[in-house]
Amino acid sequence: MPIRLPRPRVPRDRPPRPGAAARLRAPVATRSNALHAGAWWLWALGLATAASRTSNPLLLGLVIAVAGYVVAARRTNAPWARAFGYYLALGAFVVALRVVFALALGSPIGGTRVLVTLPEVPLPDWAAGVRLGGRVTAESLVFAGYDGLRLATLLICLGAANALANPARLLKSLPGALYEVGVAVVVAMSFAPQLVADLVRMRAARRLRGRSVRGARALLQVARPVLEGALERSVALAAAMDARGYGRTAAVPPAVRRLTAALTLGGLLGVCVGAYGLLAAAGAGFGLPLLAAGLAAALAGLWLGGRRSPRTRYRPDPWGPRAWLVSGAGAAVAVAVGWANGAAPEALHPPAVPLSAPAFPLWPAAAVLLGLLPAVVAPVPADAPGARTPGGRAARTAAPAPESAPAPEAAAQDCKEARP
Amino acid sequence: MIRFSGVSVTYPEAALPALAGADFEVPEGELWLVVGPSGVGKSTLLGAVCGLVPHFSGGTLRGRVTVAGRDTRTHRPREMADVVGTVGQDPLGHFVTDTVEDELAYGMESLGLPRDTMRRRVEETLDLLGLHELRDRPLATLSGGQQQRVALGSVLTLHPRVLVLDEPTSALDPGAAEEVLAVLQRLVHDLGTTVLLAEHRLERVVQYADRVLLLPAPGAPPVVGDPAEVLSRSPVRPPVAELGALAGWRPLPLSVREARRRAGALRERLAGRRPAPPPGPAPGAAPLALARRLTVRRGGSEVLRGVELRVGPGETVALMGRNGAGKSTLLRALAGAHRPTAGSVELAGGVVPHRTPPARLVRHVGLVPQDPRDLLFAETVAAECAAADADAAAAGVPVAPGGCLALVARLLPEVPPGAHPRDLSEGQRLALALAVVLTSAPPLLLLDEPTRGLDYAAKARLVGVLRELAGRGHGVLLATHDVELAAEAAGRVVVLAEGEVVADGPTAEVVVASPAFAPQVAKVLGAGPWLTVPQVAAALEEA
Known part of the structure; x- marks a missing residue:
């Protein structure tokens, strides 16, 4: 009689064969499948473009909600990711500031519903056109609020890109000719926290000597050694970078060098003139082609310039289907809202005079919702706040991951590691 | 090549x-x-x-x-x-x-x-x-x-x-x-x-x-x-070679293993003898520092958990443990830089460090941080000393004649008072920081990793200074990775791991029990009471 061995237990959270739908779900982010940082920026710029085309507060609120939801779903635990809250606060501040200005300085929007009349400051003749105080109408406040909200939405979109894209990786995608600039920024970014740490340490040491740590004098006395330390460290870093091959150059024939300079300068000039043509009321005809040609020449110049540096790139972020989807979602929102702006401008710009409740334009709103796509298709960061609890949202999404993603056990391990 | x-x-x-x-x-x-x-x-x-x-x-x-x-x-x-x-x-x-x-x-x-x-x-x-x-x-x-x-x-x-x-x-x-x-x-x-x-x-x-x-x-x-x-x-030269030179072994042993093979005769000569006991705390004296069930939390994680520590006058205690075990945090908690999350810290006379204003605290405790440069703000040694004298006077400590500069002259005879503190060598900088701290004559002295970058001569001078301080009734607590320093200077060793005290006892017992923390002389001479070359030298002279 054959002996029956107990069957090995298959973990319940990993089905033996992921179906087609499961394969499409977002994997846990690793270095190999990380989303290109540029995709996040294109997505955010798409949202921002859409926001700049409307002043409907309902639509703007929807854009903020979309950006906020994607940030909540896909941000990591990195310091820059935690800055999104500051952008929200900045947005609120911008709205408040705009309203306060409208309150104090008046507004070109007239309006009939006077809320309050502030005492008006008489100004000399040369300040004609400027008003301080005076009538405050409901219409002018509403208009200022709409306007402020639009600016706030733009800022919040940029904040979302900042929170989602790793700035160091973004700089790594720069063309080779701009590599030095990228290194300088990365070094500065790692120096700033060190400087703060030094300052904290020095202040603690000052306390040890029995001196007060408050006041300008204390700060001055601490600042000098901190800056001296920073200088010493940057010299040491420069030596280390030199010893590790930084700044090696390859030989480039003089003709190529001259061509590089001509392309870059000519291209930049073309970009400037083209942009002017686009923005100026008269010359829209030659603007776009000149801008495109200038851009192409400048990029070619940068590419040629990159040949002077023999550098290669280690594991650059690939621009895969998920990056196309993320950036495409942003572009789709921008195009759809732009089209709606042409087709139905009154729905996207609710009038402040006469005062009325803004309508909710259904089709543009549906288009803005396209911007939620990254919350589904972008890889889930392994150290996302949501991924920390076992069995949480991220863990469930991670379970039927494609072969390229690490097994859920590995992901859980990562979570443990990430915990400080 | x-x-x-x-x-x-x-x-x-x-x-x-x-x-x-x-x-x-x-x-x-x-x-x-x-x-x-x-x-x-x-x-x-x-x-x-x-x-x-x-x-x-x-x-x-x-x-x-x-x-x-x-x-x-x-x-x-x-x-x-x-x-x-x-x-x-x-x-x-x-x-x-x-x-x-x-x-x-x-x-x-x-x-x-x-x-x-x-x-x-x-x-x-x-x-x-x-x-x-x-x-x-x-x-x-x-x-x-x-x-x-x-x-x-x-x-x-x-x-x-x-x-x-x-x-x-x-x-x-x-x-x-x-x-x-x-x-x-x-x-x-x-x-x-x-x-x-x-x-x-x-x-x-x-x-x-x-x-x-x-x-x-x-x-x-x-x-x-x-x-x-x-x-x-x-x-x-390392202690094992020093021991070899003392015992007259040629060629000098370089590893513990080599020295051990030749140590038979030396062990016999030392049999029955014991090193002079390290100076302990005066019996019955009130402790200079006392931590009771001390817990410190920083950034959401507990760096110290339930730490019990007592440092008496005239006692030198070494604090050991791997990087990140909480040694520096414990020292800083004793110096009032961290507020205990639970438990208590008390210095002599019932002074609670984190509730005492810094200007008064320098009379009770002095801490030399890991990088002595942190403590030095002035542009010359003389200016640094003048500032230290002023700090001490502000704290109400009677400054000895000459004050800090006299201390510097003793600890660092070769340094001109016009030198910039950053131009000094590591050992000289440590001595300057030590002089600055000692100007206020705190009974409790805390040193964080003092031997980083120090050569053997500078280390020997440091050990001499610490012995003298302990002899005058100061309590010294030093956090260190250097097992040889702990063996030479400290009478007691406290080992921290993951923020908890895992060992606390006389140096000879604690360091010998662990192969990572045992000094070379103890490894060569076996499980005996010998820890340092000077101990062995003193015993051989008597014989």
Whole structure:
């Protein structure tokens, strides 16, 4: 009689064969499948473009909600990711500031519903056109609020890109000719926290000597050694970078060098003139082609310039289907809202005079919702706040991951590691 | 592999050359150890190998340095990068990128290696150094040992034929230091890498060296030879060699194993004797520092948990444990920089440190931080001392005549009062910080990692000062990785692990019980009460 061995237990959270739908779900982010940082920026710029085309507060609120939801779903635990809250606060501040200005300085929007009349400051003749105080109408406040909200939405979109894209990786995608600039920024970014740490340490040491740590004098006395330390460290870093091959150059024939300079300068000039043509009321005809040609020449110049540096790139972020989807979602929102702006401008710009409740334009709103796509298709960061609890949202999404993603056990391990 | 022909280096505005008469050749696949007192030109010699001296440091280099046939006169450091890998004293100063994997790849990117080669080498290096679990971690979150390994890995990915390391294990706890040295061993044995390495803690590395290059004094030509033979005339040598010299063993033993084989006769001579007991706390005296069930939480994690500690007058206590075990936090909690989350801290006279204003606290406790530079704000030694006197006067302490400057003159006889504190050597800076703290005459003295970068002479002077302070009734608590210092200076050892006290007892019992913490003399002489060479010397004199 054959002996029956107990069957090995298959973990319940990993089905033996992921179906087609499961394969499409977002994997846990690793270095190999990380989303290109540029995709996040294109997505955010798409949202921002859409926001700049409307002043409907309902639509703007929807854009903020979309950006906020994607940030909540896909941000990591990195310091820059935690800055999104500051952008929200900045947005609120911008709205408040705009309203306060409208309150104090008046507004070109007239309006009939006077809320309050502030005492008006008489100004000399040369300040004609400027008003301080005076009538405050409901219409002018509403208009200022709409306007402020639009600016706030733009800022919040940029904040979302900042929170989602790793700035160091973004700089790594720069063309080779701009590599030095990228290194300088990365070094500065790692120096700033060190400087703060030094300052904290020095202040603690000052306390040890029995001196007060408050006041300008204390700060001055601490600042000098901190800056001296920073200088010493940057010299040491420069030596280390030199010893590790930084700044090696390859030989480039003089003709190529001259061509590089001509392309870059000519291209930049073309970009400037083209942009002017686009923005100026008269010359829209030659603007776009000149801008495109200038851009192409400048990029070619940068590419040629990159040949002077023999550098290669280690594991650059690939621009895969998920990056196309993320950036495409942003572009789709921008195009759809732009089209709606042409087709139905009154729905996207609710009038402040006469005062009325803004309508909710259904089709543009549906288009803005396209911007939620990254919350589904972008890889889930392994150290996302949501991924920390076992069995949480991220863990469930991670379970039927494609072969390229690490097994859920590995992901859980990562979570443990990430915990400080 | 490395060839120095008649090399001398003179820095601008220096009367004497920093390095002179260097004439030697390091063959391929050997590990050479550069030894010598502080300030003798070890760093200059190492910097000359990769061309940072004089291309980066300035100064004049006479003679010729060639590495694998490349002359540093015609090749800048960046053109030597694929032949020489250099790691300096501070790994944080070496990092260019922000994560482990990018850091390992950085040098290869600069050299323009193909992508698949880079990928393969990064994976190999991660395995070689045991860093694969840390590959995505930000560099700033790593421990000291891990950072040192990443710094080593970041030059290893270039497959250099020569490695130049300046004090690779000084800042590491014994365990982490062994990890780094094991990697070096593997490189030399398996890959035939040539290694040139300077280190103050000879006891850790000398047994791995093929040759020793001794710089006996500033400006004196280097002496190269067999390790045992060179150490017999070196002003600096590890305790095991010191013990060998005392017992008259020729050639000098370099490892504990060698010394142990020959120690039979010495053990017999010492049988039945005991070292003089270390000065303990005065019986019945009130403690100078008392921590009861002390818990400190920082940034959401408990750095200290339920710590019980008592330091009495006249007692020197060593605080040991691996990097990140909570030693510095405990010292700072005693100095009032951290508020206890639970439990209590009390100094003599019922003073609670974190509730006492800093100006009053200096009368009760003094802390010399890990980097003594943090404590020094002024531009000259004299100004620093005047400020310390003023602080002491403000705290209501009667300042002795001469005050701080008199203390400095005793601790640092060779330093002019006009010198800038940053120009002093590590040992001199420590002495200056110590003098500044002692000006207010605090009964409790706390020292955080005082022997970092100190040579044996400076360390011996520090031990003398600490003994004297304990003799005058000060309580001293020193956090250290240096087992030899703990054995010489401390009567009691407290071991911290993960924020908890795991051992607390007389030095002889605690350090001997653990192979990582046992000093070399204890390892050589077996389970006896002997910990240091001076103890053995005193016992032999009596006999």
